[in-house]
Amino acid sequence: MDTEERLNRAFVALGDPVRRAIIARLSRGPATVNELAEPFDITLQAVSKHIQVLEQAGLVTRTRDAQRRPVHLEPAQLERLTAWIDRYRLEMERRYRSLDALLASAPDAPHDSKEKES
Amino acid sequence: MDTEERLNRAFVALGDPVRRAIIARLSRGPATVNELAEPFDITLQAVSKHIQVLEQAGLVTRTRDAQRRPVHLEPAQLERLTAWIDRYRLEMERRYRSLDALLASAPDAPHDSKEKES
DNA sequence: TCATTGATCAACTGATCTGTTGAATAAGAT
C-alpha cells in the first residue's frame, strides 16, 4: 500500500468517534481487543473491524501474547498527519502575514488583516 | 452542528485526495469553484460537492463576489485537528519516556525501549 | 429583455462502510 493511500485511510480512520476513542485509550498503553471493546455498546466483532481499519491506516500495530492480540499505537503515523496539516496551515499563515505587511506599507489602503476587501 | 461532529467530518474530509488537493491550493489564497475544479478530471458538480463537504467540516468558508463564490481556507479548524492528534501522540511519547527512565533505574531488568516484554 | 457565466439542486447508480449474527480458528487451561 502506497504512502498516499495510507494517508487517505489514516485521516478517514480518525473521522470515527469509536476509533478516536481507541486511539485515546492506546495513548495510555497497549490493550487487547477485549479491553478496547469494553467501553462500547457494539459487538466485539465491530470493534475488531475498527482495529483493522486503524491497522490498515498504519495508526496501530499488533503483537501476539498467547491468544491475545495486543494493539499498540504508532505515533510516527500520527506525526505524518500533523505534518501534512501543518504544512498547509503554516503556508497560509505565512502568506497572510506577508500580505498584511504589504498592506501596512501602503498607507492609502487601510485593512483589517483580511485581504478580500480593501 | 456540535464540535465532535465537526471533528468527525473534518478528519473524513481530509481522507480524500481531491479534497486534500483543494486544501493545498487554498493555502496559497482563495479561489473560485471553477478555479478549484480546473486541475481535476471530474465534473464541476462533483467539485462543488467536495467543497460543501469541506465547508460542513469547518475547513473552508465562502464569500460572495458577483456570481462567483470564492472559497477560503480556515486555519483554525486545521489547528483543531493537529491539537487533537498531538494531545495523544505527546501523551504516548511522554509515557514511553518515563517508562524508559523507570526501567533504566532497575538494573536487574534490561530493556529495549519497549515495555511489553521484560 | 435575453444570453452568458458561475454555481447549485435533484435524481440516480455503483461502491464502500458500519453494524449484525453465526461459524470458525488459535492458544491455553483442566
Place this chain on the structure above:
DNA sequence: ATCTTATTCAACAGATCAGTTGATCAATGA
C-alpha cells in the same frame, strides 16, 4: 481430549458516498 478464552472470518442489511446527467438559479452584460 475437551473446554474455555480471545479473536477473526463470512455473509448479510441498511446507510452513506462519489460520481454522473439534466435542470435550475443568481448575477452580470449586451
